[in-house]
Amino acid sequence: FCSRSPTLVPLPPGPPGDPIIGHVRMVPSSRPELSFQRWGKEYNSDVIYLNFMGQPAVILNSAQAAIDLMDKRSAIYSDRPDFHLFAESGWRDVVTFVNAASPVFRKHRKLFQSAFSPVSIIQYRDKQEDLARALVKQIIRSPTQWRPLLTRFASSLVLSIAYGIRITDENDPYIILADKIATYFAMCGSPGSTMVDIAPLIRRLPKWFRVFPSLNFARDNYSLVREFIEAPFASVKTRMAAGIPEVSFTRRMLEEKQSEASDSQSDVTEDDIKGAASTMYAAGADTTLATLVVFVLCMVLNPEVQEKAREELDRVIGRDRLPSLADRGTIPCIDRLVYETARWHPVVQLGVPHKSTKDDVYKNMFIPKGSLVMANAHAITRDPSVYSKPDKFNPDRYIPTSEGGLGEPLPVGHFGFGRRVCPGTHLGTASVWISIATILATLNISKAVDDNGHEITPAPEMSTGLESHPEEFPCVIEPRDERAVRLVESLD
Numbered sequence: 001f002c003s004r005s006p007t008l009v010p011l012p013p014g015p016p017g018d019p020i021i022g023h024v025r026m027v028p029s030s031r032p033e034l035s036f037q038r039w040g041k042e043y044n045s046d047v048i049y050l051n052f053m054g055q056p057a058v059i060l061n062s063a064q065a066a067i068d069l070m071d072k073r074s075a076i077y078s079d080r081p082d083f084h085l086f087a088e089s090g091w092r093d094v095v096t097f098v099n100a101a102s103p104v105f106r107k108h109r110k111l112f113q114s115a116f117s118p119v120s121i122i123q124y125r126d127k128q129e130d131l132a133r134a135l136v137k138q139i140i141r142s143p144t145q146w147r148p149l150l151t152r153f154a155s156s157l158v159l160s161i162a163y164g165i166r167i168t169d170e171n172d173p174y175i176i177l178a179d180k181i182a183t184y185f186a187m188c189g190s191p192g193s194t195m196v197d198i199a200p201l202i203r204r205l206p207k208w209f210r211v212f213p214s215l216n217f218a219r220d221n222y223s224l225v226r227e228f229i230e231a232p233f234a235s236v237k238t239r240m241a242a243g244i245p246e247v248s249f250t251r252r253m254l255e256e257k258q259s260e261a262s263d264s265q266s267d268v269t270e271d272d273i274k275g276a277a278s279t280m281y282a283a284g285a286d287t288t289l290a291t292l293v294v295f296v297l298c299m300v301l302n303p304e305v306q307e308k309a310r311e312e313l314d315r316v317i318g319r320d321r322l323p324s325l326a327d328r329g330t331i332p333c334i335d336r337l338v339y340e341t342a343r344w345h346p347v348v349q350l351g352v353p354h355k356s357t358k359d360d361v362y363k364n365m366f367i368p369k370g371s372l373v374m375a376n377a378h379a380i381t382r383d384p385s386v387y388s389k390p391d392k393f394n395p396d397r398y399i400p401t402s403e404g405g406l407g408e409p410l411p412v413g414h415f416g417f418g419r420r421v422c423p424g425t426h427l428g429t430a431s432v433w434i435s436i437a438t439i440l441a442t443l444n445i446s447k448a449v450d451d452n453g454h455e456i457t458p459a460p461e462m463s464t465g466l467e468s469h470p471e472e473f474p475c476v477i478e479p480r481d482e483r484a485v486r487l488v489e490s491l492d
């Protein structure tokens with residue numbers, strides 16, 4: 001199919017762009033995925049073509065198109081665009097940002113796949129359960145602080161799994177560092193879209209030439225990024241040298257590297273391990289946090305779903321203990337809740353952009369080599385030809401028809417596609433699962449009331465960016481009852 005002449009095959013449809021700049025002005029800076037979805041409907045195509053100042057971009061608005069191209073033709077659709085802003089900020093050896101042909105890609109994917117397989121992640125269960133329990137304990141003590149506490153939980157979880165770092169209080173230097181990095185990511189803009197990314201030659205300008213804000217931003221954050229990559233890694237080596245036992249990704253990788261028996265790891269360098277561990281935070285903390293905030297919003301908006309899930313939780317595990325990850329698979333209602341949270345608002349709405357490496361033809365549409373290819377997770381998970389009433393939050397939609405349900409398919413795309421699919425899928429899902437189960441077992445989430453005693457139903461407003469999360473919304477989180485408080489307080 002690649003050998004056909006491009007001139008005989010039309011590009012995918014899309015709205016007409018401006019001369020020279022193409023669709024730059026047309027794509028809104030807020031929630032572009034919604035416009036991409038709308039254009040898909042207007043042009044009656046699940047593949048849409050756009051052009052940003054000569055850079056071709058293809059949006060995939062259905063699971064079928066994303067699977068056909070990114071999964072089945074992954075040899076062509078697995079590259080990334082160059083992320084110059086991140087490189088200028090000091091990120092090196094980070095798999096998310098490298099091309100599929102880079103040795104870093106092959107080595108790091110292998111590291112992640114073995115470290116975060118369904119079996120390997122069992123070693124992190126204690127950390128996930130302990131931190132989820134600490135989270136609800138803290139929320140019971142400071143209920144209005146639930147959102148900062150969730151942020152700290154997500155950071156602590158990744159720092160603990162990646163480096164074995166135990167966060168003891170909010171002034172911990174690592175949590176302060178993690179907060180600064182989270183702010184840095186929030187200010188980076190959409191990956192690949194800043195002036196440094198569009199005109200990378202400006203990276204050659206001397207440091208005193210401070211004309212381009214994104215270049216200044218990248219350079220101003222260089223030492224922060226380097227500290228974030230180096231400091232926690234160095235702390236693992238210090239603890240290792242002192243003989244302090246701990247379980248962490250970095251520790252395990254360093255030990256495997258040191259072990260003479262481990263031939264398979266022999267080409268892995270310390271820089272690889274350092275880069276991979278720092279990627280975990282960049283890729284795993286905010287995604288987990290955003291998913292949990294979406295869950296809280298869904299519980300505020302759908303009290304009956306919360307009640308039903310809690311009833312099943314009580315029926316299966318009782319009220320004398322808290323759920324554990326060993327319970328997964330025995331409480332289907334929680335599994336469906338996790339899936340429906342991911343479907344209702346997949347937090348990486350447009351995925352991380354892929355780039356194609358060859359001319360291609362799909363369903364008689366020409367996709368030029370070098371196109372940015374984005375799977376629109378929003379459009380995919382709200383596809384009305386797949387999901388009935390797609391805007392409704394309804395975990396029961398997945399109940400098989402043989403059990404009287406709608407038998408709708410589990411969502412796809414929220415962890416990406418093909419060779420780039422998220423290597424933290426199992427770990428991230430387990431973290432979300434235990435958090436949701438522990439929260440439901442101990443806390444009640446409800447609507448806030450206004451000064452006149454009327455319930456406030458929040459209108460969901462979602463942020464724009466690589467990770468999209470609900471903007472601030474009013475709600476009340478309180479202990480479920482005295483019994484739950486006693487159970488939580490009895491934990492050491």
Ligand code: HEM
Pocket residue numbers: 095096097109112116279280283284285287288291347348351352353354413414415416417418419420421422423424425427428429432
């Ligand atoms: C609920 C939590 C998470 C969500 C929703 C999520 C989602 C995603 C998505 C959509 C991508 C892009 C895939 C693509 O390009 O097709 C991705 C990539 C990635 N994720 Fe996750 N992720 C989560 C948690 C994690 C965790 C805990 C880790 C750490 C182990 C992780 C590590 C990565 C890495 C390293 C990549 C880049 C892969 C590559 O470029 O080859 N993620 N994730």
